[in-house]
Amino acid sequence: MRLLPFDYSVRNLGRSGTRLALTMLASALVVSLVAAAAAFVQGMAKSLVVSSDQSNVILVAAGSEESVERSQIPSNSASLVAASLPGIKTRLGIPYVSPEIQVAVVMRPNRDSPDELRAVLRGVTPEAFLVHPRVQMVEGRVPTPGKDEIMVGGLAAEMMGVPDSRLKIGSALWFDNRSWTVVGKFRARGTVMDAEVWAPLTDLQVATRRDSLSSVVLTLGEADFDDVDAFTKQRLDLGLAALRETDYYASIMRFYQPVHAMVWTTALLIALAGILGGLNSIYASFAARVREIGMLQSLGFSRLAIVVSLTQESVLVASAGTLIGSVFSLLFINGHAVRFSMGVFQLVVDHRVLLSGLVAGLVMGFIGALPPAWRCLRLPITQALKAA
Amino acid sequence: MKSKTKIVRGGGIPVGVVVALLLSLVMVTGAVHAEKSAPGKRQGPVSLPSDLFVSAAPADPLEVGHARKASEEGKPIVIRGRIGGMVEPFAAKYAIFVLSDLQLPPCTDGCPTAWDYCCTPRETIMANVATIQVVDADGRPLKVPVKGVNGLKAMSEVIVSGTVAKRNENFLVVNARNIFVSGETK
Numbered sequence: 001m002r003l004l005p006f007d008y009s010v011r012n013l014g015r016s017g018t019r020l021a022l023t024m025l026a027s028a029l030v031v032s033l034v035a036a037a038a039a040f041v042q043g044m045a046k047s048l049v050v051s052s053d054q055s056n057v058i059l060v061a062a063g064s065e066e067s068v069e070r071s072q073i074p075s076n077s078a079s080l081v082a083a084s085l086p087g088i089k090t091r092l093g094i095p096y097v098s099p100e101i102q103v104a105v106v107m108r109p110n111r112d113s114p115d116e117l118r119a120v121l122r123g124v125t126p127e128a129f130l131v132h133p134r135v136q137m138v139e140g141r142v143p144t145p146g147k148d149e150i151m152v153g154g155l156a157a158e159m160m161g162v163p164d165s166r167l168k169i170g171s172a173l174w175f176d177n178r179s180w181t182v183v184g185k186f187r188a189r190g191t192v193m194d195a196e197v198w199a200p201l202t203d204l205q206v207a208t209r210r211d212s213l214s215s216v217v218l219t220l221g222e223a224d225f226d227d228v229d230a231f232t233k234q235r236l237d238l239g240l241a242a243l244r245e246t247d248y249y250a251s252i253m254r255f256y257q258p259v260h261a262m263v264w265t266t267a268l269l270i271a272l273a274g275i276l277g278g279l280n281s282i283y284a285s286f287a288a289r290v291r292e293i294g295m296l297q298s299l300g301f302s303r304l305a306i307v308v309s310l311t312q313e314s315v316l317v318a319s320a321g322t323l324i325g326s327v328f329s330l331l332f333i334n335g336h337a338v339r340f341s342m343g344v345f346q347l348v349v350d351h352r353v354l355l356s357g358l359v360a361g362l363v364m365g366f367i368g369a370l371p372p373a374w375r376c377l378r379l380p381i382t383q384a385l386k387a388a
Numbered sequence: 389m390k391s392k393t394k395i396v397r398g399g400g401i402p403v404g405v406v407v408a409l410l411l412s413l414v415m416v417t418g419a420v421h422a423e424k425s426a427p428g429k430r431q432g433p434v435s436l437p438s439d440l441f442v443s444a445a446p447a448d449p450l451e452v453g454h455a456r457k458a459s460e461e462g463k464p465i466v467i468r469g470r471i472g473g474m475v476e477p478f479a480a481k482y483a484i485f486v487l488s489d490l491q492l493p494p495c496t497d498g499c500p501t502a503w504d505y506c507c508t509p510r511e512t513i514m515a516n517v518a519t520i521q522v523v524d525a526d527g528r529p530l531k532v533p534v535k536g537v538n539g540l541k542a543m544s545e546v547i548v549s550g551t552v553a554k555r556n557e558n559f560l561v562v563n564a565r566n567i568f569v570s571g572e573t574k
Contacts (some may be wrong), residue, residue, distance in 0.1 A: 059493060062474050230529060233484045234519050237558030239510065241474070285418035
């Protein structure tokens with residue numbers, strides 16, 4: 001089969017600069033949209049996966065396995081676990097056992113401000129840094145108990161909807177009828193903890209008027225998960241349930257699957273609208289070339305060869321649009337923070353996301369050419385040559 | 389000046405080296421033996437006692453709720469109940485399960501499982517459950533799962549005879565010697 005020269009397809013792109021630009025822009029928008037949807041899903045998944053450690057076990061109240069914030073366990077649970085369960089990881093005699101409280105609160109910039117700043121507060125002891133190794137102090141110091149001091153994560157400002165400078169060292173936030181001073185900043189990149197505010201455990205217990213804990217997080221050494229599970233069944237009085245940290249965050253991912261489905265459905269519907277709009281544009285451009293196509297057939301080029309050439313044109317335009325959309329995604333979508341109930345995560349445009357965009361763009365280019373090309377080639381040659 | 393040090397050789401190998409090798413061998417052998425006898429370590433594969441499950445119901449069983457109040461640590465006990473009290477009442481890899489009082493009503497209305505009794509207040513559940521475990525000669529739970537053995541599953545009604553291992557106002561742990569499976573709550 002004799003194909004049309006490739007440069008024929010390339011030169012045809014310059015027939016109408018406006019149409020070319022608009023088609024490229026449409027492709028770029030569709031690719032950016034698909035990339036944004038994929039980046040949303042990827043970012044949330046990574047933040048939840050990276051938040052979890054395979055060696056960590058979370059002890060929560062039995063019946064509260066799906067939400068640590070609803071869990072209440074006895075305040076002596078951590079010390080009992082550390083004393084009763086051999087095989088927990090230790091360093092210099094300190095067991096990797098972290099008693100914690102997690103609570104979603106509303107803070108204010110100051111006493112008189114009506115603005116509400118939503119934050120996730122975690123009450124911790126120094127052992128938290130052992131069981132959460134991704135948490136690193138980057139500025140200031142750890143809060144001192146009893147002094148109404150807090151430290152903030154790198155994305156805590158995003159969570160609250162305030163500029164980063166609002167949470168600099170020395171600034172204050174209003175909570176529980178008193179001022180809390182920011183004395184430290186930490187980063188826990190890629191994890192939900194990066195959007196949290198950490199306070200001394202005892203201070204948060206006083207502020208929330210509770211003596212119970214939300215959870216105990218421990219890191220396994222020689223013990224395995226089944227040892228911890230057996231312990232929870234031997235000490236029924238504590239009312240504990242043991243979860244692998246990876247399983248806990250995996251269950252949260254499953255909880256958000258309807259959201260993911262909705263995001264993807266929205267993206268696909270808009271992409272479909274983009275494709276149909278593009279089809280309309282391509283129909284118009286091919287319809288104007290019916291006589292030319294008839295001439296090509298009379299010169300001996302087969303219908304298949306002409307379809308290949310028309311498809312090349314469409315794919316070329318779509319590829320250019322895909323490239324623009326991919327660059328746009330990398331520059332403006334990658335790293336953008338998104339708030340959700342558990343905190344904040346960043347959109348991630350990685351190789352998988354770029355591949356999704358690329359596939360979407362190329363499919364759009366390929367599919368976008370076929371129906372119009374088929375319609376143009378249906379006409380008999382004599383009729384095509386007579387077309388205006 | 390000649391060195392006065394003499395090296396005694398036996399067959400071309402210094403005796404000191406041979407002694408050192410023998411000592412090392414003894415030490416390693418001793419360490420392996422000690423390792424196997426250390427707390428928490430077991431020798432060989434573990435299995436449930438052959439006479440654990442009985443075909444005749446032990447007499448005069450106490451209900452779980454009553455046993456929580458009336459039992460004494462170290463004394464023999466016969467206790468009757470239904471396996472349940474939490475979503476997963478069996479330990480995955482140990483011979484441990486949770487036994488609940490027959491008075492606790494199974495609830496299927498919005499609960500993950502009928503046997504977690506989520507319709508019942510938590511305090512009531514906690515006051516009417518006990519831990520049943522099968523232990524070795526050292527009093528440690530056997531590292532062998534008991535779920536599914538001899539028809540044992542959640543909602544199974546059982547009578548356990550054994551010894552009270554631990555008891556206070558907040559929990560009861562029974563070392564089981566015999567288990568009779570009487571049926572299943574539907």
